[in-house]
Amino acid sequence: GAVVSQHPSRVICKSGTSVKIECRSLDFQATTMFWYRQFPKKSLMLMATSNEGSKATYEQGVEKDKFLINHASLTLSTLTVTSAHPEDSSFYICSASYPSWDRGRLNTEAFFGQGTRLTVV
């Protein structure tokens, strides 16, 4: 089955430093990956769409200079939180879509990484 691996699962960093989170599709190629952020007791909020070989597309209200996304290959996307601030502390999850057939129709199912809990102190 399709597996998406996210690393690290947990990171603690000091204010002002940068943190890189990796998202890898292990057994399939993902031209598009998605980055989400989840606040405590809240749902997932889409931050940006990561496109292989081109610039990421950010959702409204997400600072692209703060959350740098690089999709250098068909199996790897990275999210770098720059100049981290305590309010950036959150749970970050990536997902990649994998096509499947259902009743003769091509569907795409999103598989999630394990998530990264970022704490900025």
Add this chain to the structure above:
Amino acid sequence: EDKVVQSPLSLVVHEGDTVTLNCSYEVTNFRSLLWYKQEKKAPTFLFMLTSSGIEKKSGRLSSILDKKELFSILNITATQTGDSAIYLCAVEARGLGSQGAQKLVFGQGTRLTINP
């Protein structure tokens, strides 16, 4: 603006009860609706629904989509304490990515608690 709304936001029932979780949506270029279960970490996939009126079942869980009324329900029968989790509804829609790549828009989630 694409929107997915779940109800109730929180539900507490006794073991053995049957629950129905609701999800309504307004999105452009709808492709599919998905249900996820989230316990401690990343969500785990439950169902993908693309056609109206066709029930999908997996054990005690079932789900159905109504594309005319723009909603879906997730039923859980004979609930168990292990069903306690946040249930997320997401709609796959055409996003802003290259070639109009799809994106998932999530609802707020329903926090389900099953008491013994």
